[in-house]
Amino acid sequence: MSETQVFKRAGNEAIIINKPTGTDFHLTARGSDWLWTVFCVNIFFAMILILLMFRKPVDDRFLYYLAIAPCLFMTIAYYTIASDLGWVAIKAKYNHNRTSTQTTHLGMRQIFYSRYCGWFLAMPFPIIQASILGKTPLWQMFFNIVLTEFFVVCMLLAALVHTTYKWGYFTFSVFCSYIVMVSIITTTKNLCVKRGNDVFTVFKIYVSIIFFFWGIYPISFGLSEGGNVLVVDSEMIFYGILDLCFLCFAPTIFIPLANYIGLDKLGYNFHPEDKESGAGAGPARSPASPKSPKSPKSPKSPKTPKSGAASPKLKKSKKSKK
Template sequence: MNAAPQLLKRAGNMALSSNPTVADIDITTHGSDWLWAVFSVMATTGLLTMVWSLKVSRGERAFHYLSAAILATASVAYFSMASDLGATPVRVEFNNYGPALVDGQRPTRSIWYARYIDWTITTPLLLLEILLVSGLPLSTVFITIFFDLVMIITGLIGSLVESTYKWGFYTMGCVAMFYVFWVIYGPGLKSASHLGDDFKKAYLYSSLVLTILWTLYPVAWGLADGGNVISPDGEMVFYGVLDLLAKPVFALFHLFSLRRCNYSSLHLKSGKFSDYEDLSANHFRSMESGKAGEAGVAGNGVNGAGVNGNTVGSDTTGANVLHPAPATQMHNVTQ
């Protein structure tokens, strides 16, 4: 009679039992359940994206692989957080949520560094998904990705700081984010318009989706890591919804929006050797034939062009002889 309840209990979410919480203010089993659900969506969408890429020409899979890499990275991060791993305790600055004091000190709150590791990898890849459609020069792409990394790293440092100085890092991150937005809607949009209406629409719509979502991340940071206003479970729901929209939903939206675009216009052809192996082999054979022909020109018994208009031939003994050019011969006759 007691076997069934015990079996159900063992089949449930045991993450917090296996990996106990590390902070005074931390997630509950409900928060872990939500994180497992997000992990499942990330992993499933990533696998579907890889299957989808198999139906696309080998040289046109760059955006599919970018999306798959984003979703794979996010899956690892959410697996870690759902397992109650990848967090460290940091004392809160404000007592807006949780106990006022624990053992006479401000309580600690879990800061999920696994999330920041995820963002350090995925946000540059998300930017690449957009910027590669814009036709911007690589120098602009590189500096934009740099400021994106500044945005994430300053957020991580600020979340680990216990004093009010954390808001200085927060401000730096917001400034870096607005620079990224300026590139997207300034030079990026102008450059994308030169590629045609299809690319301009795909670029603009994808940019709008991503940047609107990104503006909400600093809000979530201020309510969670910064201000300790919402519970860790609420934090997970807030960030989880944003990540679902900014990663699997955005990835599928972006891939569908590019279906009408001429991929070759971006000059991103990948797998060139495998796609054009036969052509390369034919070209190699042609080069070898040309070299052989040039060698034959200087060989015995073959006439051909020589230096300064002279011709190369052979005499009756088979030795190479350099004959004067016709103009030189005529000059010798007149003399």
Template sequence: MGSIAANPVVADIDITNGATNWLWVVFAIMLSSCVGVGALSFTQNPGRRAFHYISMAILATASIAYFCLASDLGATPIQVEYLRGYPAATATRSIWYVRYIDWVITTPLLLLELLLVSGLPLSAVFACVFADEVMIVTGLIGALVASSYKWGLFAFGCAAMLVVFYILYVPGLLSAKHLGGDYYKSYFQGALVLSILWTLYPICWGLAEGGNVISPNGELIFYSILDIFAKPVFAMVHLFGLRRIDYERLQLSSGKYSEFAQVPGSLEKGTTAHDSHLRAGTLKEAEANAAHGHTGTAQPAPAVRPSNDGTVA
């Protein structure tokens, strides 16, 4: 029994079993990629898995979303503005809101995975992520609007996307240059790939949810191909590129000081970040005592003598 037989379509203009079969393939790609990145993370020190975990969160979210899409779940019927030959004056088209739920989680994580390599301050990262959320939410609201007012929301979303691109290419590139050539190369490649792919999403929106030019089958295939390149392919390429750069310069070792965070270049085998931190603190304390004239030599405690009445003097 196919997905549509179990979960019937909800609109006049909707997908077919052929589309759901393709979506099951995409679901398998997302899930297997998530497992693959998780396995790859075990090749890294536990304190250096931040990018792997971000990629896993992206791919896990996309896996759930594509499970819903392949099952023909997470859609609602919306009256189309342009009939495009459909006889019914009130023809409806399926709008998959589950896709936007996926994007509202995964696109900020994609930006975070990229911007952490740029060295941008948190204020710029916040501004970029906020603009991205505006882009996704306005796209969702516009898709759910039946009238031509949807194009106003589409314009807001495109403006927000331009803000994202500005931060990626102006302060982002400048900051990455200051970190060094290896960081700049990795960041620029990621920003270029992501921006090219993201430019195609509003084109698909205009042809699908907006203008009803392409069928729902074509819409889902278009979006899913973009998602494959923007998520599992991008994650693998980005993680591979990060293996060639000095992770320590990013200061992103996750977690607290523990025996898991080995100090690179330590002269003593088994030295941990916690040990080095304590030693550094002891050294600073000794230097401070020396500056105040303290030798740091422990003085013997005064002898304790019992008094004649039995009390301790």
């Protein structure tokens, strides 16, 4: 076997093995190569974070869990997309993009629902990280997480609908993300202000990063699945950069930012010995001394008459003399 044949066999054969049959706008080998790159970056960050996590005590791994999870979820998602799996063919609503093999006026576009599965699992974690900076109440965090999931579900429905009704789901999706942003920049922001300037500074930096990239997702959707302006390879480059920044780099950056503040100041102290020896405990009381046994009572002595008072016999004798 020649060297050329060896290199050919070692190349990316995902598009050859898993052919995009029945589509006009589909992934190519170059797009698949880029997706494998994103896959490698995600799994690299996940492995590094896992190794760093095991060097920490069990009670100090809380921040690492929130960064490892989205990296692992997107690793699986991009493995599926790069393999040209997890997609359906949907007729494009607009004919902004045409191919030489297109047989109908509105061609069939490859829609990867596997990406939305990864988003459904990974997108809540940057929102959770932003929420814990102010120790947002659990019910408020749950509300933010649910609306983030609604954002993903509505985006998926918009991508799968052929008619103009897709923009209705798109509007619902953007509205859900807007509510989450308002919730964080009001409720969580006020809680961070109460915790000090350092917490509020970290909050401003991190929230600005994640909201900037999250706000670009609707633009990417409108240019790709929604408006059929970008080809599938360009769509993958656009989404790949966003996913790396929003679901890989940002959760990783959160770890040093939160460690700069400290879990104790954030209100997440998982060391039980520190709680027992807290500053609020009062001084230790000295043990009570045992009570001494009571001494037996001495018998009562007969009462002696007072010096100033006369006895009754003397009083009678005085009366008789009179």
